[in-house]
Amino acid sequence: MALPVLTVGGPPGGGKSTAARAVANARKLSYHAAGDLFRAEAARHGMDLEAFSHYAEAHPEVDRAIDEEMATLARPGVVLDGRIQGPLLRRRRVPVIAILITAEEEVRVQRVASRDHQPLEEARRRLRERARSERDRYVKLYDIDLDAEVGDLAIDSTRLAADEVRDRILAFLAMREGA
Numbered sequence: 694m695a696l697p698v699l700t701v702g703g704p705p706g707g708g709k710s711t712a713a714r715a716v717a718n719a720r721k722l723s724y725h726a727a728g729d730l731f732r733a734e735a736a737r738h739g740m741d742l743e744a745f746s747h748y749a750e751a752h753p754e755v756d757r758a759i760d761e762e763m764a765t766l767a768r769p770g771v772v773l774d775g776r777i778q779g780p781l782l783r784r785r786r787v788p789v790i791a792i793l794i795t796a797e798e799e800v801r802v803q804r805v806a807s808r809d810h811q812p813l814e815e816a817r818r819r820l821r822e823r824a825r826s827e828r829d830r831y832v833k834l835y836d837i838d839l840d841a842e843v844g845d846l847a848i849d850s851t852r853l854a855a856d857e858v859r860d861r862i863l864a865f866l867a868m869r870e871g872a
Contacts, residue, residue, distance in 0.1 A: 696720075696866060697788035698767045700779035701785045702839070705823050706801030706808075708850040708858055709794040713774035715859035721788055721868070725766045727775030743819055753834055779844065780837045792862055793844035794850045795870065819861040845869075 699722070700712035710726060717724035734755060735745035749755040756777075763778050767787050773779075779791030795802070798820075806816035831837045846865045850858050 695769045696870065697769055697790055698782060699790050699792065701772060701774050701792045701794060702776045702779050702780065702842075702844070703861075704796075705803040705820050707794045707796045708804070708855065709776075709786040711855050712792070712794050712848075712850070712858045712862060713772050714853060716773050716862050716866075717755070717772040719859060719863055721830060723766075723771045725763065725771065725773055727759055727763050727773070727778060727843075729757075730762060734759070743822065746823055750826055750830055753777075753830070756830055756834055766788045776839055777831050777837065780839070780842050781835060784835070784837075790846075790866070791842075791844040793842070793847040794858060795847065797847050797849075817853070831870045 697799070699716070701709045701716070703709040710728065713726070714724055716722070719799055729796075731745070732742065737746065738745060739747060745755075758779060760781055763775055764782065764785065766779075766785075767773060767782055767789075773782075779789055779793075782789045783791070802813060802817045802820055805811070806813050806818050809816065809819075811853055828839055831839055846862065848858055848861055853861075
């Protein structure tokens with residue numbers, strides 16, 4: 694049985710992109726990330742992510758265009774990495790398996806600080822600001838509260854290595870395929 698679209702969401706620094714890429718590689722699936730599209734648009738506008746998030750708050754066409762582009766990629770054999778993709782596709786009645794990857798805030802802050810080469814307090818401020826911006830934008834645009842969304846599988850990656858997260862997802866997918 695072919696898997697439906699696999700979406701991987703969760704808060705910034707939770708490990709969603711690492712997990713989504715690892716699963717795509719392990720299963721030889723196509724991988725697409727909304728964050729890559731957002732970063733490319735930020736660069737095209739000559740802005741860093743924080744400034745572009747503020748810009749997107751006042752320009753809803755930014756999120757709509759990215760979300761529409763991601764929706765065009767939604768088909769079996771594809772992993773879509775993005776906070777809003779699972780809930781959006783479900784509302785469009787696209788069959789998905791929605792995976793949520795979370796982690797405690799302090800771990801997410803440490804991951805973002807390390808990844809982006811920032812002091813911890815700067816990473817904490819930016820992480821909170823990004824989460825607030827995305828939450829507010831998605832409620833306003835789509836009436837979707839990401840904090841209330843439920844996935845088919847939720848994994849707290851706080852105390853897990855990346856390969857453990859990948860393996861839990863792969864085991865879940867194998868179980869779904871066997872059902």
